Amino acid sequence: MNAIEISGLTKRYGRVEALGGVDLSVRRGEVFGLVGPNGAGKTTLIKALVGALRPSDGEVWVMGLNPLKDRAELRQKIGYMPQGPALYEDLSARGNVGFFGAAHRTPDLRKKVDEVMIFADLSERANDPVHTFSGGMKRRVSLACALVHRPEVIFLDEPTAAVDPQLRSRFWKTFRELAREGTTLFISTHLMDEAMLCDRIAILRQGRIIANDTPRAILEMGKTHLVVEREGAEEEEETIGGHPEDLAAALRPYGLHPGVTAVDVETDSLEAVVLSLIEREEVG
């Protein structure tokens, strides 16, 4: 059984279609990235998965459970980190984590709160009110709230937005540790370097999935630009496919010819590939 199954998920707000027939499946223990520009429908999709939103059409299953009909059972199994801090600013970090942890039937809650405080590196400031924290610390508290009851699937809505590179790297180390322990992570992001860290990604554009594969496979949908310099000759430019085999085939004719003085290889970034996929969708 997959951790997440989505079939024909549609959400309409009046005439506006926020999601238009999304089909997706996420395997257990996978780090799955939902990539797309602002307004693509990432948050809407996550809200449908956590049972905060009633779909207009289609079906959603998380750990084999329907987020609306099996709400009570499912909420024990999922963790959710929203885009905003969504914390009680007057309460301490420990107070916030303890409160959201108490919503679940969490055995040894006090011990688990202490553990997640250490995990999120918040122990020293655990009893300080959240309004005295920096933005990055609030994100860590928010993550701790989502993790305290040890969920099987965690939904993270742009968890590293407005977070410095050091903290972002720490977050990703945490995500990888969780995945190694068997937790499924469903992460929305508009940052392509983050998408590269996922096991698989889906690219969402205007409520529709336009690509769904491993980051490597999506990268190979792009192009590679070759510039070959030869002694006494003009530069030769060639654009080939993004697959490593395409590159090998393109370089073969040049061999180890001593006249070739330099070969400049420039491969499309994931961002460029995603942009070209979006453009292709718009034209098509």
Place this chain on the structure above:
Amino acid sequence: MRRTFVVGGRVVRQLLRNPRFLVLSVAAPLVIVYLLKIFFDTLPPTFDVARYAVPVAAFLVHFLAFLLCAIALVQERTAGTMERMFINGFRRTEIIAGYVLGFLGLATFQAVAGLTEAIWLFELDYDEETLAMLFVVVWLLAIASVMLGIFISTFARHEGQVFPFVPLIILPSVFLSGLLVDVDELPTWADWLGHAFPLFWANDVIQDVIESGWTFDDVQGSLAILVGYSIVLLLLASLTLREVE
């Protein structure tokens, strides 16, 4: 039930961690009752102070309990913590009941402080039974006000949208609940409209008990309506508080 206490405990902790809010919400009615005393002192000695002093204190508790609870709940929505509570498994009845529990402490404190000050400042002399009944009715009014605040908060997307309900609900209740003038002197429709406000029923009990020689039979009807008012508002709030978009 366990989660109701979790929410209630959290609301209390938040209130205790916010001394400015706490002091203002208790100090404001005390200051207003004192200003009322100064104002009443300028009136002729024949003026029946007792008829107004306790009802005004009750109104202040009603107004503040409504406003503070409504704003606190709307803040939950704007901060995203309401949605997070639902996603974490709190049910709306647990959230509402938790809020009632949390604000009950504050409402009780406001009721005791407001009443004690009014009775002391205006030198009102009531027997123990009357004092107990006055406290009970102001306390029940405070609970109804918390319920009203919860119910109204479901119609507001941000804090600013709570304020239009003040001239819409709270101020008319001052004029139509018998606080300032006898409701019998109002047009029939206004008299009936006045019955829709919890302050009407609280004032009815207060006016009965400050007269000497009252019995429980005289006030039980209005007390029951005040309790019923809270239950109906609790049910309405449970229906209007949306768990799912």
